[in-house]
Amino acid sequence: MDIQKKITTRYFRQKKEKGEKILSLTAYDAPTAKFAEECGIELLLVGDSLGMALLGYKSTIPVTIEQSLHHCAAVARGAKFAFIVGDMPFMTYHPSVKTAMTNAARYIQEAGVDGVKLEGGKVISKTITRLVGAGVPVMGHIGLLPQSVLTQGGYRIAGKTKDEEQRLIEDAKAVEDAGAFCIVLECIPAELSARITASLKIPTIGIGAGPKCDGQIQVVNDILGMFTDFIPKHAKRYANLSEEMKKAFTAYASEVSSGKFPGKENSF
Ligand code: KIV
Numbered sequence: 001m002d003i004q005k006k007i008t009t010r011y012f013r014q015k016k017e018k019g020e021k022i023l024s025l026t027a028y029d030a031p032t033a034k035f036a037e038e039c040g041i042e043l044l045l046v047g048d049s050l051g052m053a054l055l056g057y058k059s060t061i062p063v064t065i066e067q068s069l070h071h072c073a074a075v076a077r078g079a080k081f082a083f084i085v086g087d088m089p090f091m092t093y094h095p096s097v098k099t100a101m102t103n104a105a106r107y108i109q110e111a112g113v114d115g116v117k118l119e120g121g122k123v124i125s126k127t128i129t130r131l132v133g134a135g136v137p138v139m140g141h142i143g144l145l146p147q148s149v150l151t152q153g154g155y156r157i158a159g160k161t162k163d164e165e166q167r168l169i170e171d172a173k174a175v176e177d178a179g180a181f182c183i184v185l186e187c188i189p190a191e192l193s194a195r196i197t198a199s200l201k202i203p204t205i206g207i208g209a210g211p212k213c214d215g216q217i218q219v220v221n222d223i224l225g226m227f228t229d230f231i232p233k234h235a236k237r238y239a240n241l242s243e244e245m246k247k248a249f250t251a252y253a254s255e256v257s258s259g260k261f262p263g264k265e266n267s268f
Helices: 011-019 032-036 063-077 097-111 122-132 146-152 162-178 190-199 239-257
Strands: 020-027 042-044 083-087 115-117 138-143 180-187 204-207 215-218
Touching: 011 020, 011 032, 011 083, 032 042, 032 063, 032 115, 042 115, 042 215, 063 083, 063 097, 097 115, 097 122, 115 122, 122 162, 138 162, 162 180, 162 190
Parallel strands: 020 042, 020 215, 042 083, 083 115, 115 138, 138 180, 180 204, 204 215
Antiparallel strands: none
């Protein structure tokens, strides 16, 4: 699909109403953003997964706002039409609503993204209301929350008990009522995310949350086979670029060693 017009938040609500799936991926650099939107990807999230996907960290926790803004600006330069969301890193929106507002402004004004994402449900709803009130589109995120890995004691599927189920339903509603334009459901049982999706007017974007969400998002490095530490159960590999890169590096190294490269055609 060839996107020809800048995508706005209204487009996503209309897609949900029409029963059309929202197409989303993470992106961290300009060329990936360009290729993805040329292939019809409508929403690009500059996730704090940047930490693991690109920066070599073990979790999203060490990612700083400066690192995130740097990559957001690259994605904003690469994509013309896709809606770009900057994922606010750990502790950049928690200390106070004022901190969240000041930092969110940097995403919009300095990095040139179209909206921001915050993790959390009810606890963060007041901040979402204030941001939206100030004109910042907000994407919510509930379920598995990578920024809470330290308090949650690891990465766990969310919503497996009746209490957790109820909490997620209430969190989703709180995020919608606060004014978010869509919400990520991460690692939630498919049946529960189907119920949440049916109960909300705003679209749900699933990752490990089953097929009934209004859209899907994946970490681009996972689907391209660029992240080799492990393959999350929710991810499917559509390419094996790590192997392709290794093949190319091996061939290059071998040709430089043997003197085959550079040949006449690469010389002046
Ligand atoms: O950081 C990220 O990539 C995310 C997605 C998993 C939704 O938050």
